[in-house]
Amino acid sequence: GAVVSQHPSWVICKSGTSVKIECRSLDFQATTMFWYRQFPKQSLMLMATSNEGSKATYEQGVEKDKFLINHASLTLSTLTVTSAHPEDSSFYICSARDRARKETQYFGPGTRLLVL
Amino acid sequence: GNSVTQMEGPVTLSEEAFLTINCTYTATGYPSLFWYVQYPGEGLQLLLKATKADDKGSNKGFEATYRKETTSFHLEKGSVQVSDSAVYFCALSRGGGATNKLIFGTGTLLAVQP
Numbered sequence: 110g111a112v113v114s115q116h117p118s119w120v121i122c123k124s125g126t127s128v129k130i131e132c133r134s135l136d137f138q139a140t141t142m143f144w145y146r147q148f149p150k151q152s153l154m155l156m157a158t159s160n161e162g163s164k165a166t167y168e169q170g171v172e173k174d175k176f177l178i179n180h181a182s183l184t185l186s187t188l189t190v191t192s193a194h195p196e197d198s199s200f201y202i203c204s205a206r207d208r209a210r211k212e213t214q215y216f217g218p219g220t221r222l223l224v225l
Numbered sequence: 226g227n228s229v230t231q232m233e234g235p236v237t238l239s240e241e242a243f244l245t246i247n248c249t250y251t252a253t254g255y256p257s258l259f260w261y262v263q264y265p266g267e268g269l270q271l272l273l274k275a276t277k278a279d280d281k282g283s284n285k286g287f288e289a290t291y292r293k294e295t296t297s298f299h300l301e302k303g304s305v306q307v308s309d310s311a312v313y314f315c316a317l318s319r320g321g322g323a324t325n326k327l328i329f330g331t332g333t334l335l336a337v338q339p
Contacts, residue, residue, distance in 0.1 A: 113268070143326070152314065152329040153269075202268065206325060214327060216261075216269040 111137050113205050115217035122193055123225055130188045130220045132203030139205035142186040143214065144178060147200040159186045183208070193224045227252045231315045231330035238305055238337050246300040246333050248289075248315035256317040258282075258291055258298040259327070263312045272300075272313070305337045 112135040122128050132142055140161050145153040157167045157178050165178035175197075177189040186205075190197055200221050204214040231248040238244060250258065260272040260282070273282030278293035287302045298315060315330040 141325070150331075152331040153327075155326060155328075158326065204269075204327075213271060214325070215271075218266075218268040 111135075111205075111207055111213075111215040113203065113215045113217040115201075115203055115220050117220060118218065119221040119223075121223045121225065124194050125192055128190045128193055128222060130190075130201055130203075130222075132186045132188070132205065132217055134184045134205040134207075134215070137205070137207045137209065137215075138183040139186075140183060140208045141206040142180060143204045143206070144176075144186075144188050145202040145204070147202055147219070153202060156188075190222065193222070195224045198222055198224045227256070227317065227319045227328050229315050229317055229328055229330040231313075231333055233331070234312075234334035236333060236335050238335070240307055240337055240339050241304045242337075244300070244302040244305045244309075244335070246313055246315075246335070248298045248300065248330060250296050250298065250315075250317050252296075252317055252319065254319075255293075256319055258289070259316040259318070260287070260289055260298070260300050261314040261316060261329075263314065263332070265311070269314065305335070307337045307339050310335055310337045 114133045116131045142159045144156045156171045157165045159165045159180040161180045167173045180186040202219045204216045228251045257276045259274045261269040262272045263269045273284040275282040275291035281290045289300045312332045314332045316327045
C-alpha cells in the first residue's frame, strides 16, 4: 500500500531554534499534502494544506510565519517550526493525498517535537 | 460549521465481545465519512469509508453505515480481538474537488483484554 514517511520521528530542540520536518510520499505522487497537529488525548487539528508548486493554505489561527510549509515536489513537503517555544511541543503529522485516488489520504507516522 | 463527535474512551472489552463506537457529525452538504485507526507507535490508517447515504463501509470485520437521517456513522465489530486495541478516529471530509480536508473526532481508545 501507499507509504508516507516523516523525518525525523522525534526531535528535541532548544527554545528559539528552528526545526524542519520532512514528509515524503514513497510510492505515489501527492499533489496535496496536509499538516496536522495532535495534542495529548485530543484529535488531529489541521494546520495547513500544501499544494505542490504553490503557497500553502493555512487554517484560521495558525501563524504562517511561524509554521513555514514548502511543497517543492510531488513527493516532498516540509514543515519548519521557526523560533520554536515550549508551547510548540506537540505531535506533528502529515498526510498525502494520492493524485490517482483523490478521496484517500495516507498518513505519516508523525514527528514528536519537544522544545526545551 | 462542520464537526464530528465521537464517544469518549477508553472502551475496555474482553476478547470476542461486540464493539460499538458511536460517531455523529454536523455538516453542510453531503460529506464523505471515514474511520481511521491508529495502532500504538504508528500513523493513522484508513479503516473504512462511505461516500453517500446508506452506504456501508467494511474492512477487517469492522462495519459502519452512513445514516443521513441520524447524521451518524457508528463503528461496529461483532467479535473483537486483542490486536484491535488502538485509537479509532471518526472523520468527515469537507470541500470538494482538490481540497478534501478531513475533520476528525477526538478519537476513542479501545483496549481489548484476553
